[in-house]
Amino acid sequence: MPIAIANFTLPESDKESKAKLLPSSAEIQEKYRATFGGACLACGKTAEGNDAPEELKICSGCHLAEYCSQQCQVSHWPSHKPACRDAPTPDIGLNLGKRLIVNEYLMFELKTYAALALDLSTTPSNALHTCLVVTLTMRDADAMAALKAMLNRQERDPRGERVLQVATIEKLPLELATTPAMRSSFETARRNLANAVAAHPSRLAGMGPVVMFVFTDGTNSIGVPSAIDPHAMQLASERKPIPMQSAMMGVYTIPMDEKSILETLNNEIRIDKKNRFLLRSK
Structure with a gap:
């Protein structure tokens, strides 16, 4: 090491x-989504489209999963928990x-x-x-x-x-x-x-x-x-x-x-x- x-x-x-x-963190996220895409892991909303959220937030644990709202993150936590902790x-x-x-x-x-x-x-x-x-x-x-x-x-x-x-x-x-x-x-x-x-x-x-x-x-x-x-x-x-x-x-x-x-x-x-x-x- x-x-x-x-x-x-x-x-x-x-x-x-x-x-x-x-770059700022926001600029990195914006370019990441433009290059690789991005969607709320719970409801599937993307960063583009008529129903696009103002901003996709990333999970503070794994820094990989994205959510359009705190409600989506909370509701999806039981499913995401194993992947977040044991990825x-x-x-x-x-x-x-x-x-x-x-x-x-x-x-x-x-x-x-x-x-x-x-x-x-x-x-x-x-x-x-x-x-x-x-x-x-x-x-x-x-x-x-x-x-x-x-x-x-x-x-x-x-x-x-x-x-x-x-x-x-x-x-x-x-x-x-x-x-x-x-x-x-x-x-x-x-x-x-x-x-x-x-x-x-x-x-x-x-x-x-x-x-x-x-x-x-x-x-x-x-x-x-x-x-x-x-x-x-x-x-x-x-x-x-x-x-x-x-x-x-x-x-x-x-x-x-x-x-x-x-x-x-x-x-x-x-x-x-x-x-x-x-x-x-x-």
């Missing part, structure tokens, strides 16, 4: 660039992963990872035949408490909060790791990007290629074709060291590589104690 012992910092220019992408970790991970997918702020880290891992600044054609398989997992939100329990040979607190983390990112041949439907969406995204660049060459200057991300819990998967934006391409090309700060070592730097970017992403998610990113669950 990785334990974060340092806080990552960013140069001011990079902070400003990322801050523009920082398998992989199922929760992939569902929460959908909120990571629609979060441009966090996806920026994965795009930078892709630009670096696939060497897109030098060989953009690598994206044509290689995809990134992102394996998701759920870990204890309180890493120190989990470590203490493990050292004392105690069971983890079943009431403890868990947080989404990226376990591994693997480069695999596109044909091997994707379904025909995923590859079709990849080709569509490539055509759309080419048309957009042709129509707005100056505005989209420096845009990288479309990369296929495959998010998985080890059983099920979601394919997400995503264009690598210019700033991610620039960071990967420059490979500037990443500034860090810790109580023990003060301010220092580490190389920009796949490992440090993955640690940065997981750290961003873990330190979100107020659950702005909606990536925590009981």
Whole structure:
């Protein structure tokens, strides 16, 4: 279990660039529903239509189930209780992963990872035949408490909060790791990007290629074709060291590589104690 012992910092220019992408919880939910749909688990009302509720509320326990009203949530609780308390970790991970997918702020880290891992600044054609398989997992939100329990040979607190983390990112041949439907969406995204660049060459200057991300819990998967934006391409090309700060070592730097970017992403998610990113669950 990785334990974060340092806080990552960013140069001011990079902070400003990322801050523009920082979404609110409401924006994440809105984009999640627009991308993956959403409906009241009790009555079936969706976020669209003539009888649409003003807002779908998410269950504070599992952060997955949605309800149009408190009455619906209360009436549905006897049915939802087993799934809320005993939902398998992989199922929760992939569902929460959908909120990571629609979060441009966090996806920026994965795009930078892709630009670096696939060497897109030098060989953009690598994206044509290689995809990134992102394996998701759920870990204890309180890493120190989990470590203490493990050292004392105690069971983890079943009431403890868990947080989404990226376990591994693997480069695999596109044909091997994707379904025909995923590859079709990849080709569509490539055509759309080419048309957009042709129509707005100056505005989209420096845009990288479309990369296929495959998010998985080890059983099920979601394919997400995503264009690598210019700033991610620039960071990967420059490979500037990443500034860090810790109580023990003060301010220092580490190389920009796949490992440090993955640690940065997981750290961003873990330190979100107020659950702005909606990536925590009981």
